Amino acid sequence: MSLTKLITPKAFVELLQKETSRRVVPVDSTWYLPNVNRSGKQEFLNQERIPHAVFFDIDSVKDANSPYPHMVPNLATFNKSMSELGLQRSDVLVVYDRIGNFSAPRCAWTLALFGHPSVYLLNNYNLYKRAGYSLDTTKRTAYSEFPRTDYKSDVDLIKEKVVSYEDMLQLVQHGELAQHFNVYDARPLGRFDGSVPEPRPGLSSGHIMGVQPLPFKELLEPESGAFPQSPEDMKCKLNEVMAKLKVSYNPQLPTIVMCGTGVSACIILTALELAGIRDVKLYDGSWTEWVMRSDPSLVIKGRE
Structure with missing residues (x-):
């Protein structure tokens, strides 16, 4: 839905x-x-x-x-x-x-x-x-x-549409996140790979193992920041961005989106749904919660 x-x-x-x-x-x-x-x-x-x-x-x-x-x-x-x-x-x-x-x-x-x-x-x-x-x-x-x-x-609809830290942690610790979900991070690539600092002081940049980058700006029209209006155009844009970033999508799996604090993740959530992808959930705490709660060993730098 x-x-x-x-x-x-x-x-x-x-x-x-x-x-x-x-x-x-x-x-x-x-x-x-x-x-x-x-x-x-x-x-x-x-x-x-x-x-x-x-x-x-x-x-x-x-x-x-x-x-x-x-x-x-x-x-x-x-x-x-x-x-x-x-x-x-x-x-x-x-x-x-x-x-x-x-x-x-x-x-x-x-x-x-x-x-x-x-x-x-x-x-x-x-x-x-x-x-x-x-x-x-x-x-x-x-x-x-x-x-x-x-x-x-x-x-x-929280239980149906929101993923908790505990859910994410269990999947990551068992090395099963990418096996069970497509997971995308809406932050810019520099923050995702750890080469650029987070906008919130004291937080390490990087990403969660099993998560793929999908920077939100890539999915919007560069001048206006608008979404492609038609589902066909949105799907085409999404496919182009995923190909450029070498990001995969498995239609057999549900999808989780995240970002810094759960705001820009909703941009890519919207884009995915507009492109016809269903069963998209939000990891609401996103990167800020992950860094503040998890062991530093679970912060990944670079690209996997």
Whole structure:
């Protein structure tokens, strides 16, 4: 089952005009890596945004008891956060980030993980802005203009869609990870092979044995950061990148994706699903959790 549906800027604007029975709500989920020293949350209030957007903060809608960034929240936390944004189960949510397709896939994945009925990923903000569609440039004082609601979902797909550290560790220690799963890491090649440092101070770069590199930027259009729109084009792009990187895919195996903290992994998760690959799971703790919890001997440098 694919969790993500793309929508072009043109189709989004048409949806806004045609939909009369439900609210169509843009969801800004802009987030930056910590070494960039920018705040998507503050920029939402002070800079441009799609009109009537709410801000979904992946730094706060998470498991607050975990020491690792962006770990998926429980259902109660998700419902509370959606209520605070004034969202309703009937809303059509169109997710974007102002980078292009960086953190928005993670937000869209989270919304679908907890069963929001209608979620689209805008493909993408750069193309929306380039087309001259409406923007709100007034300063805001709140992350939503809607009154609080009582949002209630009873859908929780964590067990089906999320892989734990314990699951990964057992597979790696038994040398069975690559035997049972296709596993791809969305980080840049330098961080994957250990030649470039991680953006988080004190963390070693490298990768997990049995994991293959699939840098997320390779799967997006270089100028806009958009996904190829059609499944055929996405599959072609994916095949080209895998061939270039000498990365393999076994259609008989399920797939796991990871990255630094579980954000950009959702970019390649989206790309894989758009290309027709099903049964894709996320190792949510990703490289940050792996380095912080596992023995240093389980950090691999170079390419296997």
